[in-house]
Structures are given as structure tokens and as C-alpha cells.
Amino acid sequence: MDIAQKIIKYLLKNPPQTEADILRAKRKFCKESKTKNVPPNSDLLKIYHTKKTKSIKLENLLRKRGIRTLSGIAPIAVLTKPYPCPGNCAYCPKEKDMPTSYLSNEPAVMRAILCKFNPYKQVQMRLKALQSNGHNIDKLELIVMGGTWSYLKEKYQTWYIKECFRAANDFPKIIKSSKTNLAYEQKRNEKTKNRIVGLTLETRPDYINEEELEKMRNFGCTRIEIGIQHIDDKILKLNKRGHTVEQTIKATSLMRNYGFKITYHIMPNLPGSTPSKDLAMCKKIFTNPNFQPDQIKLYPCVVAKGSLLYRWWKQGKWKSYSTKTLINLLINIKSITPPWVRIIRVIRDIPEESIIDGNKITNLRQTVQSIMREREIVCQCIRCREAGHQNHAEKYKPYPQSRTYKTIDGTEIFLSFESKNKEVLFAFCRLCLPKNSNTALIRELHTYGQMTALGQKGTVQHRGMGKKLLQTAEKITKQKKYTALSIISGIGVRDYYRKLGYQLQNTYMLKKLK
Numbered sequence: 001m002d003i004a005q006k007i008i009k010y011l012l013k014n015p016p017q018t019e020a021d022i023l024r025a026k027r028k029f030c031k032e033s034k035t036k037n038v039p040p041n042s043d044l045l046k047i048y049h050t051k052k053t054k055s056i057k058l059e060n061l062l063r064k065r066g067i068r069t070l071s072g073i074a075p076i077a078v079l080t081k082p083y084p085c086p087g088n089c090a091y092c093p094k095e096k097d098m099p100t101s102y103l104s105n106e107p108a109v110m111r112a113i114l115c116k117f118n119p120y121k122q123v124q125m126r127l128k129a130l131q132s133n134g135h136n137i138d139k140l141e142l143i144v145m146g147g148t149w150s151y152l153k154e155k156y157q158t159w160y161i162k163e164c165f166r167a168a169n170d171f172p173k174i175i176k177s178s179k180t181n182l183a184y185e186q187k188r189n190e191k192t193k194n195r196i197v198g199l200t201l202e203t204r205p206d207y208i209n210e211e212e213l214e215k216m217r218n219f220g221c222t223r224i225e226i227g228i229q230h231i232d233d234k235i236l237k238l239n240k241r242g243h244t245v246e247q248t249i250k251a252t253s254l255m256r257n258y259g260f261k262i263t264y265h266i267m268p269n270l271p272g273s274t275p276s277k278d279l280a281m282c283k284k285i286f287t288n289p290n291f292q293p294d295q296i297k298l299y300p301c302v303v304a305k306g307s308l309l310y311r312w313w314k315q316g317k318w319k320s321y322s323t324k325t326l327i328n329l330l331i332n333i334k335s336i337t338p339p340w341v342r343i344i345r346v347i348r349d350i351p352e353e354s355i356i357d358g359n360k361i362t363n364l365r366q367t368v369q370s371i372m373r374e375r376e377i378v379c380q381c382i383r384c385r386e387a388g389h390q391n392h393a394e395k396y397k398p399y400p401q402s403r404t405y406k407t408i409d410g411t412e413i414f415l416s417f418e419s420k421n422k423e424v425l426f427a428f429c430r431l432c433l434p435k436n437s438n439t440a441l442i443r444e445l446h447t448y449g450q451m452t453a454l455g456q457k458g459t460v461q462h463r464g465m466g467k468k469l470l471q472t473a474e475k476i477t478k479q480k481k482y483t484a485l486s487i488i489s490g491i492g493v494r495d496y497y498r499k500l501g502y503q504l505q506n507t508y509m510l511k512k513l514k
Helices: 003-013 019-033 041-048 056-062 107-114 119-132 154-170 182-189 210-219 233-238 245-257 275-287 308-314 323-335 364-375 465-479 491-498
Strands: 074-079 139-145 195-203 223-229 261-266 295-298 342-345 399-407 410-418 425-434 439-447 484-487 503-505 508-512
Touching: 003 019, 003 041, 019 056, 041 056, 041 119, 074 107, 074 119, 107 119, 119 154, 139 154, 154 182, 154 195, 154 210, 182 491, 195 210, 195 491, 210 245, 223 245, 245 261, 261 275, 275 323, 323 364, 410 465, 425 465, 439 465, 465 484, 491 503, 491 508
Parallel strands: 074 139, 139 195, 195 223, 223 261, 261 295, 295 342, 439 484
Antiparallel strands: 399 410, 410 425, 425 439, 484 508, 503 508
8 A cells, every 4th residue: 555545544543633643644654664755745635535534634734834725715926026116115125136115034035036036936836835735726816026016017027927827837847948928828727727816916006097907907917906005195295105095096996997806005004194094094995985995905014124214213203003002903993894805914924023113913913803802893804704714614504695885986796605694704706887887897706715626526615606696796787787797807717707608808708698
């Protein structure tokens, strides 16, 4: 019997309680077989999935850092090369030979440095790491970081995205160079094993226009992150941000009309702000039709060397909120977040040794959540309710839900499957009904839970909820007298929509409704 088979047979009979138990089993059978080739967890998981006997505890222990794929996809973060930035923000550190605002000791940056910022190498490195830790990698969300994407040369942008797709298509093979083009690699990705189902690009509000959004769609982009930082022009001017609130509103409107998922970067504790101003900002963002983002990243301002803010701090012109003040502010923000908004982050991933002043608690989200539980305060954001982050979510029955809210461009309907008490979110669909168009838009269709390989049934994924949400969206679209439904689809999901009657048209998947 193969050594990996022996290990799994043993672990199913002797259920492990910790990762150390699995390591001991590996050592035991490697010693008995007199081999130094210790099977990785990914090989053990493959064999485990062939067995009739199941142990969720064993499965979770074999899958290292399981949180990576608990949201239903495998995130792949890559960085673009160091390049000048059009901004001159007061809080931004400027380290030599680094993308603006990034530091060389940040985890994602360190990986990029190892790869000399080569996109192909970065993607392959992350895929290899995820796979060897036992994760499925057939549904990938590519997140391109590194500053203002829109300021990079278009030739470099096209090459960069092409190489990311090529890396996913080639894996596990490594093909050093290729003369293929972006369109070819995107077409390959529709059928390949490792599909890029979402692509995120970061830019500034003042760089968003129709031409830029057209380019982003041609790259396969489905989500845009913009650094709005604040919605007070005086605060933006003081911090030398270089854009206005009006430009944020215009950018948001354009992105929504193109069907993009919209993520705001927000910075509490900026010079010129106060906790009350920060909370008022978030209330307005969540309720005013001019804004209404789908996701937010909260990046409380911190001081790092190499920034103008560092000089201000030394001169006593700025100081950070106390830990207690910041935690209370975050609790207040989380308590007013609508159920259709996802709080992706509550801090920037800057190592403690690089922070001169400001929050240094690396697990701040967990700290905030713990205090909220003690105070019996509930956060209803998507991240706090998604099925993969709940204990025994599979025990809850999913019920259809519908929530409607207004935007400057029309009406948004958030369709979902949730537990009866609304504490567990299984799947959702963002249906956009624009004012000035005969075509409705689906801006996002997502099923949560531990990522399940294509062709397999999971505890939440691949159970038909996405298809049912799509059918509901089509029914509503017809009732509202729209003639077609258009979906902003990731390249790797196009085949899924084709099977449901949608056809590719101008980078979108479209179905005409009779």
C-alpha cells in the first residue's frame, strides 16, 4: 500500500486532534517505510476524498490555513513593479525600489521581491503554496496590488495581466517564456483547470473614466478598489490626496453602470479628522445614494518613516487615536454596516516594527469581534455572516431573502440565501436596475463556504443556490420590463453562464429576455 494511503487509513481510525498528531503519523509511516519523501497534505487530502468514511476535523487539519479558501475562492495577490505615483499623500511612506505606499517587510511585498515582481512567478508561487497546504485552486480571485494601476503604461498592463493568466493556465508546469497574447490566454482560461473567476485592480477615483473602464473590462477585471480615504474635501486637501469627493461620486456612478463590484479604501484617523467625523463619514457612505459601495477596507492611519506625516508627528501636529478610541470607533462602524456590504479588512497588513505611531494590534478584527460579543453588539456585514466563517453552517437551512436600496443611478436588489435568523449567509446576487438602460446588470453572484472543486458537491458550494438566485434575478428583470440581463463575468466563469443560456457580448455575458 502507498505510504499516503496508509497514513490516511491510520488517521481515519485514529482521528487527530491537532496538526502535531498528523505530523507524528507521517513520521511513523515514513520511518517504517524507510523513506524521506514525506507526503504533503495536498496528497493526503486527495486520498481522503476517495474514502467513504469522512472526518471533517481531519479534513480541516489537513488543509493548512483553511481561512484562505473559506469564502469560496482562492485569492492570489500579486504586486506590480515599483513605479512613480501620481499622488503625493501625506501619510504615504516612500521606500526606495518599492511600489508607492508599500514596505519591503510586508508579507505580499516580500513574496513579490523574491520573484523580482514578475507576475508569472508570483502567481505560480502562490498556487504552489496553496496546493501544498491542501487547498483547491480551480477558482481563483486575482488581486493586483502595487499602487495606482491606471498610471502604469498600457503595454506593461497588458503584458502583466497576460502573464498572470498564462501562469494559471500553465500550472503546475512552468513555461519560462511565451509569445502568446492576452486574448489567447484568456480563451485558454475559460476551459483550464485553474480558472480566474475574478480580477481586482486598484486605482484612484480621479483616474476613473469610460475609457479606463473599457480597458479594465478587456483585461477581465470584475472588481475595482479605489482609495477614497475620506468624504470631506478639507481633510482630503490637508492630506494632499489630490482628488475631491465629487470625483469619488462620479467614479462610483461610472463603475456601477459598467457592472463592476466597488470597494472603497477608507482611512479613519487622518489628520484633520476625529472619531465623530469618521463615523459620520461611514454613515453617509452606507446610506447616501451617491456612494453605496459593495465592500470596504478600513485602514486606520498609522505613521511610517519616509512620509510627510512622520514629520508632522515629530512636530506634534498629529497623534493617533488611543487603542480604546479606535476599537470603539470600529465597533460603531461595524454596528451600522448594511447586510449587503462586506468589510474586507479593518487594518493594513503593515508589520509592527514599521509602525512608529498608530494601531499595532495585528489581530484587531478578532479583538473588536470579541468585545462586540461581550457587549452583545451584532455586525451584519457579509464577512461576519458568510457560511465558511460560521460553526456548523451546514446545519442551517437556507431561505431566500431580498433587500432593496437606492443608488444615484437606479435601484440595487441584494438577493440571497440565508439562515432563518439571518446570521448565516450562504449565497447572494447583486442585481442592478439602472434608470437609463433597457438592460439590467448582475454585478456579483457568489456562493460562500469552503471552496469546493469543480464537479464536486460541497457542504454549501455546488448545491444549486447560485442558479436559483440567477433565475430569481431573471424573473425580477422581466417584471421590471428590462429586455436583457447582462453579467460582469470573470473569464473563468464564462462557461458556467453559457450553460445557462448566456452569450458573450462585449466582455459581458448577456441573455435577452422574452
